[in-house]
Amino acid sequence: MSSLYHSVSQGDGSYAQLPPLPSHSRQSTSPAPPLPPRGLQHRSSSEADLQQLQENSLQLRNNDHGFREIIPLPRPLSMLDLAPQPTHGCLLRVAYQGVPGAYSEMAAGNAYPNCEAVPCEQFEAAFQAVEQWVVDRAVLPIENSLGGSIHRNYDLLLRHRLHIVGEVQLAVHHCLLGIPGVKKEELVRVLSHPQALAQCEHTLSKLNVIREAVDDTAGAAQFIAANNLRDTGAVASSRAAEIYGLEVLADGIQDDSDNVTRFLMLAREPIMPRTDRPFKTSITFTLEEGPGSLFKALAVFALRDLNLTKIESRPLRKRPLRVADDGSDGAKSVYFDYLFFVDFEASMAEQRAQNALRHLQEFATFLRVLGSYPMDVSIKACPTSQ
Numbered sequence: 001m002s003s004l005y006h007s008v009s010q011g012d013g014s015y016a017q018l019p020p021l022p023s024h025s026r027q028s029t030s031p032a033p034p035l036p037p038r039g040l041q042h043r044s045s046s047e048a049d050l051q052q053l054q055e056n057s058l059q060l061r062n063n064d065h066g067f068r069e070i071i072p073l074p075r076p077l078s079m080l081d082l083a084p085q086p087t088h089g090c091l092l093r094v095a096y097q098g099v100p101g102a103y104s105e106m107a108a109g110n111a112y113p114n115c116e117a118v119p120c121e122q123f124e125a126a127f128q129a130v131e132q133w134v135v136d137r138a139v140l141p142i143e144n145s146l147g148g149s150i151h152r153n154y155d156l157l158l159r160h161r162l163h164i165v166g167e168v169q170l171a172v173h174h175c176l177l178g179i180p181g182v183k184k185e186e187l188v189r190v191l192s193h194p195q196a197l198a199q200c201e202h203t204l205s206k207l208n209v210i211r212e213a214v215d216d217t218a219g220a221a222q223f224i225a226a227n228n229l230r231d232t233g234a235v236a237s238s239r240a241a242e243i244y245g246l247e248v249l250a251d252g253i254q255d256d257s258d259n260v261t262r263f264l265m266l267a268r269e270p271i272m273p274r275t276d277r278p279f280k281t282s283i284t285f286t287l288e289e290g291p292g293s294l295f296k297a298l299a300v301f302a303l304r305d306l307n308l309t310k311i312e313s314r315p316l317r318k319r320p321l322r323v324a325d326d327g328s329d330g331a332k333s334v335y336f337d338y339l340f341f342v343d344f345e346a347s348m349a350e351q352r353a354q355n356a357l358r359h360l361q362e363f364a365t366f367l368r369v370l371g372s373y374p375m376d377v378s379i380k381a382c383p384t385s386q
């Protein structure tokens with residue numbers, strides 16, 4: 001499996017290359033200044049202090065001048081190093097697309113309480129901010145219980161080489177926002193993220209307004225407030241109303257009260273898969289064209305009792321069409337070529353998951369593990385205006 005899944009080391013349960021520590025906490029690799037000859041150094045010769053030094057992974061050795069010097073040794077790993085760090089997230093910087101008040105910002109706060117959420121104009125900027133060490137994580141909305149998959153974001157997952165390190169399921173509660181004093185019947189148009197507009201289709205068609213898609217929900221609210229647009233409303237969160245000084249003209253306007261969006265947390269490095277809590281693994285693969293090829297691919301999971309939670313297919317951008325000979329008469333067929341995305345309930349630390357992917361690798365023409373990460377088994381509530 002090592003060619004499919006490699007992991008390095010790091011904090012918050014994830015394993016990343018550590019940035020340089022501040023100099024006061026860095027263990028020097030250059031030889032420590034020589035200690036005075038024994039006898040003058042009662043402290044270092046005492047049993048307790050020597051033990052302390054050993055605990056600090058230092059070794060005393062006579063140097064060329066007969067002085068004792070400290071040699072740093074690698075500190076043995078303890079169980080504490082292997083346990084995931086508590087996700088205080090206080091030092092984590094998490095990039096999201098949108099402006100404050102966006103649902104992605106809430107998802108970031110749910111995944112990493114006390115993190116610093118960093119707004120980005122576009123997803124591309126959020127991904128690059130992680131890749132260039134400007135931030136530690138990026139948040140990506142990936143699917144919604146009403147609107148389905150956010151296809152563009154599946155494509156982004158593939159274009160970049162970030163790893164999925166977590167997920168958050170947020171119950172999205174949409175409000176219709178407007179300039180204070182405006183009545184919802186006075187609105188001529190409503191701006192929002194396309195997913196939000198789709199999730200409020202029923203309410204918006206009753207209002208008979210023009211719908212306009214913008215990059216994010218809170219950005220729509222900010223735009224209306226900044227331009228004092230009395231004929232325009234925004235579908236956004238009640239938090240966006242507070243931030244931009246808008247009024248909630250209607251609350252809970254999504255077509256179904258069960259409106260849940262799933263967000264992915266992305267990092268430069270994968271996390272160490274574990275088996276002591278429910279994990280999910282996301283993969284993407286391509287298959288040879290032919291009867292039953294997808295059936296065969298899915299059987300590798302069924303055979304090992306691995307529950308699939310999601311399957312999605314996207315046209316293969318670089319090679320969307322395949323022309324094949326159909327028979328002796330020279331007829332040709334044109335097929336669409338697809339990339340499949342599958343999520344299954346297991347950790348890559350489990351033998352059955354490794355076996356399933358080894359099996360799939362035998363006939364998949366491409367296979368990549370996007371991440372193995374703790375499953376969000378709850379649905380987080382989004383703040384409401386009441």
Ligand SMILES: O=C(O)C(=O)Cc1ccccc1
Pocket residue numbers: 097098101102103104105141172193195196215216217218261
């Ligand atoms: O625009 C936002 O606020 C987002 O975070 C994207 C989004 C839009 C609609 C539902 C969930 C997430």
